[in-house]
Amino acid sequence: MSNGVCRVCGCTDVMPCEVEPNDINPSGTCQWMDDAHTLCSNPRCVANVPLQALLDIVFPRLPHQLNDDRLTDEVCRKLQREVHR
Ligand SMILES: [Zn+2]
Numbered sequence: 001m002s003n004g005v006c007r008v009c010g011c012t013d014v015m016p017c018e019v020e021p022n023d024i025n026p027s028g029t030c031q032w033m034d035d036a037h038t039l040c041s042n043p044r045c046v047a048n049v050p051l052q053a054l055l056d057i058v059f060p061r062l063p064h065q066l067n068d069d070r071l072t073d074e075v076c077r078k079l080q081r082e083v084h085r
């Protein structure tokens with residue numbers, strides 16, 4: 001995977017794709033969603049990435065408590081209770 005190229009549409013810094021201008025990004029061209037520059041902010045590109053992958057891309061430094069086994073166990077038990085209700 002090369003950096004500086006969108007993994008979905010293949011746009012680059014020199015050839016960004018056009019997006020709807022908005023308050024956050026008035027330029028009308030896509031911006032990078034991640035530090036590594038592998039996904040641009042084009043809604044079509046963002047929608048193409050599975051949610052979990054998207055979270056990894058946008059929040060790569062998310063606290064690792066989220067991967068804590070005990071927490072996962074707790075969530076699983078909670079979900080099981082929901083399911084068996
Ligand atoms: Zn893109």
Ligand SMILES: [Zn+2]
Binds near residue numbers: 018
């Ligand atoms: Zn783009």
